[in-house]
Amino acid sequence: MVEVLVPTMISYAPPELAAEMVPLLLGGREQWCQGFSEPGSGSDLASLTTRAVPRDGGWVVTGQKVWTSLAQYSQRCVLLTRTAPGHGGITAFFVDMDSPGITVRPLRTMHGVDEFAEVFFDEVAVPGDRMLGRPGDGWRLAMDLLPYERSTCFWHRIAHLYTRLDRLVAETEDPDDAALGEAYLGLHTARCRSHLTQRRLGEGGRLGPETSVDKVLLATAEQRLFDTARDLLPGVIELAESPWRAEFLYSRAATIYGGTAEIQRNIIARRLLDLGRD
Ligand SMILES: Cc1cc2nc3c(=O)[nH]c(=O)nc-3n(C[C@H](O)[C@H](O)[C@H](O)COP(=O)(O)OP(=O)(O)OC[C@H]3O[C@@H](n4cnc5c(N)ncnc54)[C@H](O)[C@@H]3O)c2cc1C
Incomplete structure (x- = not known):
């Protein structure tokens, strides 16, 4: 907030x-x-x-x-x-x-x-x-607010997700290097993007529709990480009342809050790539 x-x-x-x-x-x-x-x-x-x-x-x-x-x-x-x-x-x-x-x-x-x-x-x-x-300024206010909800607040979320990746590596008995590598890559990409956004903001830049890219990267990385946990820690999501289960379920919200993944992709297509309404 x-x-x-x-x-x-x-x-x-x-x-x-x-x-x-x-x-x-x-x-x-x-x-x-x-x-x-x-x-x-x-x-x-x-x-x-x-x-x-x-x-x-x-x-x-x-x-x-x-x-x-x-x-x-x-x-x-x-x-x-x-x-x-x-x-x-x-x-x-x-x-x-x-x-x-x-x-x-x-x-x-x-x-x-x-x-x-x-x-x-x-x-x-x-x-x-x-x-x-x-x-009558409410729509403009919302359009100015949403880019923050789709980017700057992710910096610490990504830091939190890195701790979960570390925990996953520690708890996995049969590590799948390719799957862990993909989870890492997703997080690293989101972090690089977030770093760029924070820097731009720090230099006085204005945030706009390009923050939909941050949102898509964060949501994709978060869900991939917990999907990987589900695959590498058999039963920990489905069968146990574990912290992994709670976080896996919460990760599903990442493609909903702050505007759904579909809405972010619409914004990227229309406003960043100029692909038209269809
Ligand atoms: C954890 C969490 C916290 C939240 N916190 C807040 C908060 O503090 N304040 C607040 O105001 N709201 C909050 N929200 C609500 C959130 O902003 C909405 O859930 C979100 O904008 C989607 O709206 P909706 O749920 O009405 O789904 P809908 O808009 O009904 O969408 C349903 C489905 O249709 C798809 N869809 C809709 N329109 C299109 C379209 N044009 N093109 C393609 N697909 C489309 C959506 O992608 C989605 O899959 C929160 C949501 C969550 C999950």
């Missing part, structure tokens, strides 16, 4: 709000969440229907979000709402999660963790100065 939401707050929040809030997240004193997806709007995010209507100098929000990571532990939410039709009718707010009218219901993942939640908004009053950007 730090890598994903802090750049958004700095770019879009009123400066006083960013100055007050960002240190709370950076310092670990608060957790925040990202309320984008809805039951009927995931890949087609622009179809979202959670609505915000103006009232008494502020806004009143009604609707539902889903798959909201860490919502049950969060003090604030970067929330996308609809204020008018179309892409230009999406407006973002920074909402206090203890506002009256918000109900959070944790959802258990198949790897047994309450990672995300359904979040219901029933006539939730949001002050006018909690808007991020201007009315």
Whole structure:
């Protein structure tokens, strides 16, 4: 959330709000969440229907979000709402999660963790100065935020996956060098790409659709690694309540969160390779 939401707050929040809030997240004193997806709007995010209507100098929000990571532990939410039709009718707010009218219901993942939640908004009053950007800026905010979700936050994920590769090598009694080599290559490729992205960002570069390449490489490497564990450690995924099993199951989410693998490939085809819509 730090890598994903802090750049958004700095770019879009009123400066006083960013100055007050960002240190709370950076310092670990608060957790925040990202309320984008809805039951009927995931890949087609622009179809979202959670609505915000103006009232008494502020806004009143009604609707539902889903798959909201860490919502049950969060003090604030970067929330996308609809204020008018179309892409230009999406407006973002920074909402206090203890506002009256918000109900959070944790959802258990198949790897047994309450990672995300359904979040219901029933006539939730949001002050006018909690808007991020201007009315209708929400789509632009989302397009600026998603490249971070698809790249910069992977640096430490890749470091974590390297520790799992080391563990796999240590636990394998009958090493298959070719399979381990492929798993290593996938991780190394993702790390090289991630390094390039971090460097570009550090030099003041702007992140955009090219981060879909980072996302595809990370998801492919993560799933290959745990597929290799399944093949080299017989039964450890299917038959045992092991850490390998939990991580194997979580790795399946890598081609879904932050935009699915199909959506990333569409972006690469259309926006990077200019292959047209078909
Ligand atoms: C672990 C995890 C954490 C998440 N955390 C958050 C969060 O914090 N906040 C948040 O807002 N959301 C979160 N999400 C939700 C995530 O962003 C959505 O699941 C994702 O965008 C896909 O949307 P969907 O689930 O509605 O699937 P759908 O959009 O219904 O897609 C279903 C299938 O159809 C395919 N598909 C859809 N459209 C196309 C197309 N145009 N071309 C080709 N194939 C297509 C998809 O690739 C997919 O295989 C999280 C998801 C996961 C798994």
